[in-house]
Amino acid sequence: MAERITAPSYNQDLDREEAGLRPKYLKDFLGQVKLKENISVFIQAARKRGESLDHVFFSGPPGLGKTTLAGIIAHELGVEFRSTSAPALEKQGDLAAILTTVGEKNVFFIDEIHRLKPVIEEMLYTAMEDFEIDVVMGQGPGARTIKIPIPHFTLAGATTKAGLVSAPLYSRFGITARLDFYTRKDIQQILYRSSRILAVELAPEAAPLLARCARGTPRVANRLLRRMRDFAQVWGNGIVDLEIVQKGLSALEIDKKGLDKLDREILNTIIKRYQGGPVGSDTLAISIGESVDTLEDVYEPYLIQSGFLQRTSRGRMVTRLAYEHLGLSPNQNENQRDLF
Ligand SMILES: Nc1ncnc2c1ncn2[C@@H]1O[C@H](COP(=O)(O)OP(=O)(O)OP(=O)(O)O)[C@@H](O)[C@H]1O
Numbered sequence: 001m002a003e004r005i006t007a008p009s010y011n012q013d014l015d016r017e018e019a020g021l022r023p024k025y026l027k028d029f030l031g032q033v034k035l036k037e038n039i040s041v042f043i044q045a046a047r048k049r050g051e052s053l054d055h056v057f058f059s060g061p062p063g064l065g066k067t068t069l070a071g072i073i074a075h076e077l078g079v080e081f082r083s084t085s086a087p088a089l090e091k092q093g094d095l096a097a098i099l100t101t102v103g104e105k106n107v108f109f110i111d112e113i114h115r116l117k118p119v120i121e122e123m124l125y126t127a128m129e130d131f132e133i134d135v136v137m138g139q140g141p142g143a144r145t146i147k148i149p150i151p152h153f154t155l156a157g158a159t160t161k162a163g164l165v166s167a168p169l170y171s172r173f174g175i176t177a178r179l180d181f182y183t184r185k186d187i188q189q190i191l192y193r194s195s196r197i198l199a200v201e202l203a204p205e206a207a208p209l210l211a212r213c214a215r216g217t218p219r220v221a222n223r224l225l226r227r228m229r230d231f232a233q234v235w236g237n238g239i240v241d242l243e244i245v246q247k248g249l250s251a252l253e254i255d256k257k258g259l260d261k262l263d264r265e266i267l268n269t270i271i272k273r274y275q276g277g278p279v280g281s282d283t284l285a286i287s288i289g290e291s292v293d294t295l296e297d298v299y300e301p302y303l304i305q306s307g308f309l310q311r312t313s314r315g316r317m318v319t320r321l322a323y324e325h326l327g328l329s330p331n332q333n334e335n336q337r338d339l340f
């Protein structure tokens with residue numbers, strides 16, 4: 001799992017160079033056109049009024065650019081960007097320390113915002129709404145609560161699990177931005193941009209194939225590009241051309257639809273053990289030796305998005321496309337059941 005190159009979640013080993021590839025301004029943030037247009041308008045309006053930008057909520061699968069966009073907003077507003085992640089905020093004091101020192105109109109980013117502790121979340125409510133926080137002074141019977149004003153800041157929250165964010169918190173964000181998987185064309189543009197930054201030549205006939213295997217996810221695209229750069233340096237002349245990409249993908253066991261070994265194992269398991277489904281996610285997770293969370297967050301989104309898997313009320317089912325891709329036919333199940 002740690003080395004799974006196509007898993008979209010951040011991986012310290014695989015994504016070391018990520019910071020250098022991260023766009024700083026909206027013009028370099030490729031794709032997501034509609035979202036970008038809107039954000040651009042909101043930023044310009046806030047600047048014109050000389051006010052802080054409304055609080056922004058980012059949601060969407062890992063690696064699509066939530067953190068990147070939050071940083072871009074700060075850059076475009078010309079303010080400072082301060083960032084933390086919900087699990088790092090343990091006590092109210094941790095949050096109070098940040099909120100009382102954050103600069104006027106600055107962007108304060110909280111990642112994994114669905115994981116806030118209730119006491120922290122409560123403190124955020126008044127901070128977001130009234131730009132003040134309640135702080136308890138003293139202890140025991142003599143303790144009293146005082147209100148402390150805080151600067152007008154912009155909270156940027158991000159999550160891969162928007163459904164787990166409470167309604168009161170969610171409702172306090174004025175701007176909500178849902179990031180979706182990128183089109184292949186957009187991924188290609190991202191690959192070209194990254195190849196320029198990494199100073200590696202990406203051949204025009206190789207880019208579409210690489211883009212097809214990136215799961216609509218910029219993080220995966222960048223990771224694949226860096227691996228192809230390695231293959232090109234060792235096996236070729238440093239240019240990432242079609243032959244290098246074909247060889248490289250096959251070395252990484254990624255097929256032409258961008259599925260890797262584990263994706264194929266999931267589909268194969270559903271077909272061979274559960275006659276194509278439906279099978280509950282708990283059962284499926286056990287069968288492939290992963291947690292339900294990992295299955296749902298890391299593996300399933302791409303399989304569903306690319307039409308190989310369906311989530312139904314009775315469980316997961318593979319589609320006809322999955323049978324075709326694996327070279328199996330639905331009625332082979334009867335014979336295959338004997339194998340298990
Ligand atoms: N629209 C884009 N254009 C160019 N590069 C992008 C774009 N979106 C993301 N990237 C690249 O993908 C990488 C991952 O993006 P980012 O860290 O913002 O994802 P995320 O949505 O915050 O993921 P996670 O949910 O894991 O926190 C960035 O370092 C950046 O290089």
Ligand SMILES: [Mg+2]
Pocket residue numbers: 066067068111158
């Ligand atoms: Mg992030």
